[in-house]
Amino acid sequence: MSGAVIENLSTRKLCFMLASLLAAAIVFFLVGGLISPEPSSSMSFLMTKCEDRALKNDWLYLRPKMNCKPLHFETYVPQPGGNLRDVVFVAQMPHVRGGITLEYSPWFQFLLGLLDIDIEYDPDRHLAENALLQLEVRLGYRTHDDPPTTWHELISTTVTRRLDCSIAEDKKEPNAAYNCSVMDLFELGSNAYPFYLINIRLPVNEEQCMKDPSGPNCAIGRLKDLSIIEIHQNGGFTKIWLAMKTLLTPFVLAATIWYWSRIRQLTRQPYLLEKAIFALGVSLASLDFPLEWLSLWFRLPFMLLVCDLRQGLFYAMLFSFWLIFTGEHLIEDSSRNSLIAYWRHLAFVVVASLCLLVYDMCERGIQLSNPFYSIWSTSVGTNLAYAIIYVASLCALLYFVFLVYKVGRVWSTIKRKRAAALQMNRNRRLKFEMIIYRFKFLMALTVVCAGFTIASYIMKQYGESQMHSDEFMESPLVNSTSAFFTGTFGLWNIYVILLLAMYAPSHKQYAGAVRVDDDDDDLGEPTATEQSVLATFVKPAVD
């Protein structure tokens, strides 16, 4: 790849372009910080315990008028013949607030339910380590057209979860609360209904418990309360996010098409690096494409999965591109310009992506048919999930180590060659400087973007903890999380657009049909046309 736009661009133009893109990036940050609300929010529901001995399959609900007899476990007097299955845990989502019945909207994109369990210490009621909790769950929904007491079943299933509770030895006294970690309950990939209702029963098979005291619901201690924590994407954030995507898509598409047409105008076959940049453009275009609009009108539970897939594809492409780019600039390496030459390096990316794909398919894929499914609920699934995640993390780690090593090698090569280049004639030196410049530019750009992404990731974590500190409103980072989201999203869009624009073959050169082969170990003589252009430009631009 030679004669890219970047080499033929005057410093003034380049500076102007970078400045305007920087301004665009700042706008992205500001949009997130000033207009958008937090990306997601939660609401917790302490489940109401109802007595229901009839065991009819009627829905129990709290509003408009509670149709059950509530119990209070802390005071519940044990009655002969009672069974926990007689108790129904009810949560009706969302709450009524300020006298107004809140509603979920398709803008919320997804709905995540977590289960928080409240167990009290009781010397008479044993809570086993990793005890199995079995829940008979029914998730119902209601639309605007339904009368207020009519509920339709979305899913009814029995799920098991593993309890993870602990209590300090010195705190073991009656009524002391165990510290239990929160469990995943369900995940809805789209939010098509305004109201939901959850009824949970905990069935106990006493005969089974006699045989196997560690069976489901046999050793769960003194259960006091169940609560559900619901998490959804904020409607405001979805609006901003979709607007951004809709706005960016034409730009990215135009840049990609323009880039490809430039490549097509070349008389030679496109190089691997050019193909890689094009692929990156395509993956970004697919990531940006505002498919989510559809979810506002249709019920598309697979949206969450599609979103993951698109994001994964983009990351995989980006990581591969970095590898190829450094590889192509490793001037001493002779085996390049074909994907096969990189199979060992790309294997890290491919394996890591495949692992995450498998995990996503196992978790969010199966959740399409059963929102209450969780790979983490069984020990086999947990082990599998851990194995997948460990392999993926290992691959990612190895990838980065390898990338750093390669970049280091390129630097050392550049240093060595540059010393040698001093003795070269002017043309050869210019040619050589050109490659270095190209490399350095991308390197700088990548470091800036990656640095910002990492910084924003850290700030996001910091912002979260800030947001929930006591001085709620005094935190300067109140809406920062969204700012970092929109900011980094905009940044990577700019990154790719800049790549597409800057590393496209320059029209000042393509017509000449001069093929300067980078593969050549001793650099070929640049042609007269190129030389004249470079002569004006390389000097101010390089170092």
Next chain:
Amino acid sequence: MCFRPFTTGVINLPTSRAPPGGCVDGTARRAAEIYRQKGRPGVCRPFPPVGRAEFDHSGAFAIRRADNAVCPPSYDRLSCPDRSVGVRPNLLAMLRLVLLAVLLLLCVQCRAISWLAIGMSGAHIDHRRPLQTCQSLSGLTKRQVRFCRRNIEHMDSVVYGAVTAYQECQHQFQKRRWNCTMIDPVSIFGDVVLKEGTREAAFVHAISSAGVAHRVTRDCSRGLLDKCGCDQSMVNRNPGNGFRWSGCSDNVHYGTAFSRTFVDANERGKMQSHERMLMNLHNNRAGLQVLEKHIRTECKCHGLSGSCELKTCWRSMPSFREVGAIIKDKFDGATEVKLVKDSAEQRARMVRVNPHFKRHTHTDLVYLVESPDYCVADPSRGVLGTSGRTCNETSQGIDGCELLCCHRGYITKTQETNDMCNCKFHYCCRVDCEPCVKRVDIHICR
């Protein structure tokens, strides 16, 4: 005008004559005995033991006795004789109103935390008749009645919050000389808590404000209260749109704001000394601060493939047992303060008496006078003394017989009790036991 419970009366230990069931401990029994001596109705007026008070399905508050018999609400309606006027429905409404206002004014002036009595009154909260209901609740000031009328649907939570707070007080102090015993159901505590600015008063204020906030927050998150706010404040105009745009925050701030308004309304504008008012307001706030400060933040990562790219956090309240324990710690480390008039600011400030100690913060309890040792009964102040309390022979701490009995010595009795042995619990809600006889030595302070 105000009811002063114990002006006379010799206290003897009526273990043999104690009414069955019901009574919580020796001190409660003695309190009951005092009533008997004074010829008051409703002999045993026990506070329900921990974990026995409950709402029934209609939302009414009932007290379950230890023998599981539910005491009827009237059982609890042992209020100031003067004030019983306020609950009799056949009187003229106007007359009643005027009378009540006068009585309230006169009655509250000697009671600091009089509203806590609403937890004991067993009153049924009738949501359709806020005026009558709120006026019939014992111990509310005029402001609180107004607040009650406007927030009638929250009053169940307030009642239950008061009960929880009181139960927690008893739990935390069960091993102390002062063990949070109810002296009488109208004013609940004696003058040592109500009139004197002692540590115990500080604790009671803090735990009660925290109790109400805790309960309101829980009921908000249960979905039982429709008026809970979406915002950090109690005033939010349109939660529907706000929710669609940016979600709804948790209810803790609502709960504490509600509790503060209600509890502080008890302090303002009534005839108590300025320093006492400042102390009470501070301690009310300290209880709420403890609650807010110990809220845990829990987070869930749900980004790409469950990564922490996207993380949502929520706040979960500590259990009330935890809150009680923390406030108890604050009780032990409470600061004695005095009022200093700042001539420049025209406002009185609370300053610690001993400058060598650390300055108190918003979460620390403050008190004005040293507490008595609670060893000897002093009925005029509502001190029951420790005579007749059971103590722990092996303990070296304050619950040990030596300290609890104030070095007066103790009697050891062997008691045979019918007990349940080899209990097996079947989930949920059934226990199978074998009856057996247990022999236990109990030690009683002289």
